[in-house]
Amino acid sequence: MSQFQFSPRTYRLIAIIFLVVIIGIAVAIVHFALPRATIEITAKADRSLAVSTFTITDQTTADDSENLSHINGTIVLTEATKKEVFTPQGQGKKVPERVRGTITLVNTSTLSQPLLSTTQLQLEEGGMIYRTQKYAIVPAKGELEIEVLADTEGVEGELKGGQKLVIIKLNSSRQKSVYGEVREPLGGGEKTIAIVTQADMDTSAIKLQATLREMAKKTLEQKITTELTEDQISYSPVSTESKNKVGEETSEFEIAGELNATTVQFSQEDLLKLLKQQYTISLPAGYSLLGFNDHSIKWSLESVNEDATEATIRAEMEVFATLTPNSDVIDPQELVGLKVNDIKEVLLSNPNISAIKVTFWPFWRNTAPPFPHRITVVIENNEEDLE
Template sequence: MKLVIYKLLALLAFASALGLGIITLHFTLSHAEVLITAREQGKTRQTEIILPITFANDENAETDEIKKLREKVLKDGDENAETGGYGAVAHTIPISIEAIIIPEGTGAELEDYATGAVTIISELPFAQSLVPKTRLLTPDGILFRTTNRVTVPSRGTVEVTVKADQKGKNGDITPTTFTIPGLSLERQKLVYGKSSEQFTGGARIVKIIASTDLERGNSEALAKLAEKAIQDFNERGIVITRNRIFLRDATFESDGKIGEEKEQFAVIASAQAYGVNFDEETVKDMTKTSFEADLPDGKDVLGYNDESFSYTIQEINPETNEVKIATEIEGFTTLDATKKIIDLKELAGLSANEIQTKLLTNEAIDAVEVRFSPFWVTRAPRIPEKIAITIKNAEEKF
């Protein structure tokens, strides 16, 4: 009996040792590998670049001295400036323009005299003269008069401008034929008129100027100022593009008032125009540096869409000799493979589906593949050190 008990105890001890060995082997061999494919993400970065600026006098065309100054500024910059050691040079001229604005608000309809062009046709064997204010009559009985003297050549034609005898929309006729009542009945059959286009002017709308019309007028005048600045700079031999123009101290004067009825009004605008030259590649590099500095931890730059780079002159300060340039560029980011994206403790003990679900909540992750080993393992080890994460970035396209 004792022998049987000893055998059972020995068997239990062996089973316990075997089970403990299997458990130890399981935890020793158990391993999880998580393969993450990062998603490429586009991001637009807007920033402000400040450069030291040197001002050139532009009373005349660009002189050799100014050219040398501009080249020196663009090449060397100001080594003591806090803007990265780069500079710009500005040319400045006063400009003024006049813009004619058509109100877009509601208004009153006013009657006027319609006008149009008529071709006088003669089948006579000799020339036929028509005095000013010769009457021309449509089949509907609408009367027009010529505005000047014409002579119709023998068996030929001549074009004449005619004006309605009465104000109103009735004069806005479609193409038609005309008789000339001042001629004899027989001659009216041989000398007559035809029109080929609609007559206009019988009624016109006089709009009421609204505040939005004045605002639009100032905006259109500002655009014309920039165009005039580019033209004037080019005439001085200084090539400047629109995004290098800055208009300072712009003023606007209008001969139209809110509530006034007018077909059109004028806006007189003036400003001091600055044309700024600087090294575009330098400003682009500074924008990229700002882009990278703004990235959150765990992100890396794949590349840039250089064609998206744009800039405008935002401000020029003659007192501090600085120019502020607003820039924008599109960059593409992905996960930084060297950075930790999740605490491994959060993945311990999870199934493959649970790991994928958890990681895919990160918008920077495109796909997740989970591999367990040995083959019988169905969950991640409880020990975080047994979980390995590998990040594969999106394919580089730049």
């Protein structure tokens, strides 16, 4: 019996198949066992805030120089009080009122002219009589402002600017050289009487509170010779009282109010120094500090204790930091099996990263290796940010 033999063509086919299998196995080994990914990251400066709270205590009692959260300072107090008159806002009724206002007495002669209190004046054509409210001497060749009050109530007593008043008791010759001039209109011949409501009281108290706060703020600024913002002052609730009552019928009502205000005075240099120290200590591993914007520092008053011996402030300042070159803040485990776009999406969420370049080996791979140790992360700083 003759032995079966493959033809040369068959041997060639078998050899080709074997070679393809070997190449396939090699490719599979390279693809699955030896893949690599290199991720080059360009870091940038990130602008953030250094934020911290500090305790302010009186310089004469504090002894805490080693505490990075303590600043020697002074608690500064003031009180503001004021009375204001308001008008009821409800619909009311008009009632007559005596006109009151200021006129100018003119003396064109070379002799002064004394005038008793309640000296009578009247328009040249007659009508309403007005009386001065105090004794006065009109100087020779001079003028004098004085308050007058109409004898009777009503709008007919109102005067227009430019009108002339004669002094009734002077003789006709003297009346020509000594007289009154109405330079600004005098109104008030009637007033509106309305009922004071709770809304009137509440609205007026709010307006008075704003006035008191502004007064207190100015006083504190004068005491510490520094301008303050509203959030650097602690105000007590405003205390108000009024002789007028809700439901009362009147043309105006008065409210008296008072409040206390507190701020702190301390060394801005101390605050700047401690805020920098606290941020530097708390800077996470893998990050480098580029610098602080000293001019951006600001603070606000958070609280003051009942005895006004201790206060808490909140301070913040602009700071710039970046990733440290070749730091390990990027965890390769988070990138396992991800595509290029997915890797960029994950990493660019970090505000300290400006650009990413991803390279896979072998070249045909489109995902990161399944093993984190096969992923290399290289971090470089943007030189423009460091200038």
